Amino acid sequence: MSPVPESGRAAIALLQQLDGLLQQLQRNGRLPEDAALVLPGSLDDELVGPVERLNLLVRWLQQATRLGRTLADGDLQVSLPRDNPLLMPLKALQANLQHLSWQACRVAEGDLNQRVHFLGDFSTAFNAMIAALQRNRAIEEQLKTLTEVLGEGVCLVDGAGGLTFANPEAAKLLGLGQERLSAPTAPTWTGRKLLDFFAAAPAAAAQLRQALEAGHDFHSQDLLLQPAGGVPERPVALVCRPIWQEGQYQGAVLAFHDISAQKGYEKQLETLNRQLQQQATTDALTGLANRMQAERLLQKEMERANRYQHPLTVILLDLDHFKQINDQFGHAAGDMVLRTAGALLRDNLRDSDSAGRWGGEEFLLLLPQTGAQAACRVAEKLRLALQQADFALPRPVTASFGVAELQPAEDGARLTARADDALYRAKGSGRNRVELAERES
Template identity: 35%
Template structure:
């Protein structure tokens, strides 16, 4: 606990020592500032959260580094909840921000502040409350990753893939920009599993996924539909660009050798988005084109008839 002088603000409380003891056992970071924004009290939890304290007024709040979690923008000195409490009399509850502590670590906290008024209604200080939610946020991020990323191939899950596809279809319709897709299915994958075991099959899927990621742009979307079937969504790409990418991926996969599997081939269906069609319709047409590639001998690319 740190008490930075018993100013008139603290003396307004009848039993300062009792107040300090009470605030030190609260499981949240608490500080009290005067009307100029100078910190006059910080409990132990507040110090642990921030890795120390800085005795500065509002004009020097830039030494406290923080970013809004929803936008990623740096919090300006006058935007801190404490500054708004003193200057504008505003109460802020549980603003989620990322902070850089004075020991160099980064944390995510809930930041709250409320003005303290005297009997006449004038603001003579503020109380700031911080809660460290870094562990909770990390756990939520982990759960989100599990729901959005296939643990074996690191490709998007089917659910996340369709969420992103829906967004891209809407964008393509709105701005009349090209959008193409490639549906890829490994040839004879069941034979690989049956002949060499599922562990080898998993190694093949991992290698295929890695190869695909190495050949696509950051703006392209890559997901696993299930089993040995993958989908690529290619914003701002016309049919010829999609075919060119598909052929590049097909050749690179054919050069892979995974343990006892000397060659990996795939069948691919390519199609372009038609204005007004739903995401599942686009995938269905790519799927039909892929099955046509299977029928025509595998290890080849077929273009959807509507995309000609």
């Protein structure tokens, strides 16, 4: 084999250097910062130019790998020199990534009209994400419209009970003005504790607090809402439903409305019911129990007396010569006598006793836990009180009394019949007296 010329050995040495650099590039993905082809001292003049151009290519490769890594690390503002042809694809990629970054910022600000058409599969995925966000926004807009037209206050609280959303009706009820979370900046009340508005009803508020802290359902019509801004408190009906995601409590949605009118109607209805109850059970003239109520009270006291083996005595009294009072002084005077007698009876009985108008000028008195002799003393006291009372008439008003104590196995009809018999004995014995019913064997 003939010897290799000196120029050939120099060329081979250059190729070996170049091969080593390419191997490093292949192995490490980059070239050393000081990578360069070293010119042999005996290099022919015709190889100097190619070697210089190869060194320029090496520098371009160094620059391209370094700047490519910089772009890969997210620095989209790195300056790419214009004199390196290997950087042209990177410059195009940089421009695309910069535009994509701008589009992402626009999306973050709410612009869902952005589309990407220059990054292949990534473009498809990005555009699919935008379509999903548009669908979600449409749903949110529908829900927002729904909550705005509702006459119900709707709000959301986070896991700590802070307000994160309130529809216009909720903001109105809470006294928060017309600020809304959909505005460019969050309302000033964002994060305010919802429980702060319900301190006026401690018991119901404590139950609401427990529900919010534990993530439980809750509903109540006993809450008092204290709106902000000095607005008077008002009763509300409230429903609370917790929000759970993947086993984690995220907060709750609450719906509530003002029930002031309802509470007013309920109060009116209660008053009306009391009035109707009073009318159904009370004698309009005397204010005592009417005949039907007196019979119910008698049955109730008899059951209690039999259950506990306590004595029970009834007194029937009848105003003497009442027809003469009506005939001589008129029915207005008769009504006055009945009213005065009723008040006198009521004022001279114990709280446990009962008095009722039995019919016409006749009255029934119920004395629980009272025997016959004690009841006779009560009757005598009442007889004297009536005789001495001022009825504003030129004649006294007196009454006759019949007293009967409940016997074993006796019903109400028989008990009052015995008292009535005693009453008529008093009438037949000259009136204005007390007679005790005889016990039956």
